[in-house]
Amino acid sequence: MAEMKVEEAVIYHLAKKHLSHLLPPTLLESLKNEFEAAETCISKDNGPLSRWSQKIDQLHWGGALSIPKPKEEVIRKVKEALLSGNKIWATHPKWKKRVLVNPLALVYRNHIPYLVCSVYNFNNVLHLAIHRMSNIDIISDSATDASGYYTLEEYNGGEEFAVIIEKNKDKANKVAERIREEIEKVKIPGISQNVTISIGVATYPDDMPKSNSNNVAIRFIEKADEALYQAKERGRNKVCYWNSGEILSCP
Numbered sequence: 001m002a003e004m005k006v007e008e009a010v011i012y013h014l015a016k017k018h019l020s021h022l023l024p025p026t027l028l029e030s031l032k033n034e035f036e037a038a039e040t041c042i043s044k045d046n047g048p049l050s051r052w053s054q055k056i057d058q059l060h061w062g063g064a065l066s067i068p069k070p071k072e073e074v075i076r077k078v079k080e081a082l083l084s085g086n087k088i089w090a091t092h093p094k095w096k097k098r099v100l101v102n103p104l105a106l107v108y109r110n111h112i113p114y115l116v117c118s119v120y121n122f123n124n125v126l127h128l129a130i131h132r133m134s135n136i137d138i139i140s141d142s143a144t145d146a147s148g149y150y151t152l153e154e155y156n157g158g159e160e161f162a163v164i165i166e167k168n169k170d171k172a173n174k175v176a177e178r179i180r181e182e183i184e185k186v187k188i189p190g191i192s193q194n195v196t197i198s199i200g201v202a203t204y205p206d207d208m209p210k211s212n213s214n215n216v217a218i219r220f221i222e223k224a225d226e227a228l229y230q231a232k233e234r235g236r237n238k239v240c241y242w243n244s245g246e247i248l249s250c251p
């Protein structure tokens with residue numbers, strides 16, 4: 001058998017990995033030597049194509065991704081802070097700096113741990129995926145008392161969704177404000193509290209920093225999320241948007 005090229009090896013590798021359940025057993029057996037040669041070729045090659053072939057996978061129906069696991073040191077300190085009732089300094093991708101966090105509760109959703117908390121001395125309740133947290137330090141300050149505005153039994157965690165529209169900044173703000181006004185009118189039988197929504201608006205490409213980064217979509221979502229965070233911090237039931245590098249509130 002002639003030495004196999006990397007391009008051929010990758011095709012055989014992917015065929016075996018993703019199509020074995022579809023191919024007849026006799027065909028699989030007849031290709032056994034090619035499959036083995038392909039794996040040998042890829043294991044010896046360190047080129048981009050070989051590395052790429054090791055980075056992709058396909059789950060069949062019913063397959064599950066591995067549950068992300070927080071670092072043992074992070075989850076340990078979170079539990080200690082909850083036990084002692086102390087604040088923590090922590091880094092999370094939601095912010096660009098370390099923030100002062102008031103731990104309130106540890107909850108599991110689909111086996112993934114989240115820290116229910118507030119940031120600094122604000123009363124708005126957040127939930128942060130613990131596997132995304134880092135640089136945690138417990139400090140001696142007691143966590144802000146959550147009584148009066150928070151109980152774990154009533155906590156739902158909230159929901160977030162995105163709306164993508166082909167409008168300029170002014171029209172996007174008007175759409176967001178109209179959504180906010182309509183939701184505020186909603187009345188749910190048996191619930192006296194009004195339903196409200198906080199909205200963050202970002203416009204592409206106006207609100208995006210000039211960069212050659214490939215993560216444009218992720219950064220764009222982060223910009224909208226930062227505006228949303230400010231809408232919550234400024235009292236909720238608001239629309240906040242980016243304008244010339246700063247976040248403003250709709251009147």
